[in-house]
Amino acid sequence: MPESLAAAFVPECFAAARMDDRGIFSAAMFDLERGDLRAVELPARGHDVALRPGGKEWVAFARRPGRFGVAVPVGSGEPVWFAAKPDRHFFGHGVFSADGRLLYTTENDYGRGLGVIGVRDASAGYRQIGEFPGYGIGPHDLALLSDGRTMVIANGGILTHPDSAREELNIPTMQPSLVYVDIETGDLLEEQKLAADLHQLSIRHLAVAQNDTVVFGCQFHGPDGETPPLIGFHARGEKPVIVPTPAATQLSLRNYIGSVTADAAGGIVAASAPKGGLVTYWDVAARRFLGTSELGDGCGLAPTHHSASFLLTSGDGWLATAQADGSLWRHPSRYHWDNHAILVR
Structure with missing residues (x-):
């Protein structure tokens, strides 16, 4: 087979955190044909993974309220470990600058009850060189817009403290927000809050889709029996638009979106609802619900190289490939996969 043709058949490579049946945590780079290509054992549960521009290494982050991060070379080389400051902990997400020189992490300054972005x-060696405000409580997910300078942050609005484990301390008064920050100056560029009657709709995860449309997923912490819409769309300078699914699907989401990602072309977004065993699909330009796939405890999502196509990971031990039309192919796995996944190459 000609070399150029053989290259077209190289399996897509992903990375995610996970746990095995012995309770040992790890993060791995893998593909669906060969399995693990590189893995590193973690001291505790991991959460998300970020890919450094250039594709030479990826970073796995501790789940809140963990304090570790580890940068793992795609090829040979030793992992580089780093940690949050003693009075900080990670929220499990990070993003690199466009040139790959800096890593930005969502963190909790729990002594002051404020969110910060570590730099x-x-x-x-991932030495910390600064931080700037997250302009809200509980900054969780974050991403860069196409200009490489504007950061969008999902502030969940929920106050936590490591002395209280994962207890949520301010549910009656929580104030989630979506904010945009200039990473060169740390200045707040724009802040968007939901309507007052939706202040218990925690904005937790997001993806930047085509035309810098930010699609965000929420988790509802309000009264039992209420099932508000959980998926929002926002373009800078406009008001956020929250879009419901059909009533039967809305109930099945169980008020919890676990991960959001855009496909390769940026026109389709997948948003997982692991408590309901569903992955939902959305047309970004039309801001329209397309349908679902079923996968028990399916939370992690990554694009593939093909439009409207995604890798799905499950805490029940499955990997799956899926299309936005709802078709899905399962692949058995020896691991219980954590909340997020990324495409490495």
Whole structure:
């Protein structure tokens, strides 16, 4: 087979955190044909993974209220471990600068009850060189817009403290927000809050889709029996638009979106509802619900190289490939996969 044709058949490669049946946590780079290509054992449960631009390494983050991170080379080389400051912990997400030199992490300054964005020099062993405000409580997920300078942050609005484990301390008064920050100056550029009657709709995960449309997923912490819409769309300078699914699907989401990602072309977004065993699909331009796939405890999502196509991971031990039309192919796995996944190459 010609080399150029053989290259077209190289399996897509992903990375995610997970746990095995012995309770040992790890993060791995893998593909669906060969399994693990690189794995590293973690001291506790991991959460999300970020890919450094250039594709030479990926970083796995501790789940809240963990304090560790580890950068793992795609090829040979030793992992580089780093930690949050003693009075901080990670929220499990991070994003690199466009040139790959800096890593930005969502963190909790729990002494003051404020969210911060940590700044680390990836070229110097991930040494922390600064931080700036997250402009809200509980910054969770974050991403860069296409200009490489504007950061969007999902502030969940929920106050936590490591002394209280994962207890949520301010549910009656929580104030989630979606904010945009200039990473060069740390200045707040724009802040969006939901309507007052939706203040218990925690904005938790997001993806930047085509035309810098931010699609965000929420988790509802309000009264039992209420099932508000959980998927929002936002373009800078406009008001967020929250879009419901059909009534039967809305109930099945169980008030919890676990992960959001855009496909390769940015026109279709997948949003998982692991408590309901569903993955939902959305047309970004039309801001329209397309349908669902069923996968028990399916939470992690990553695009593939094909439009309207995604990798799905499950805490029940499945990997799956799915299309936005709802078709899904399961692949058995020896691991219980955590909340997120990324495409490495």
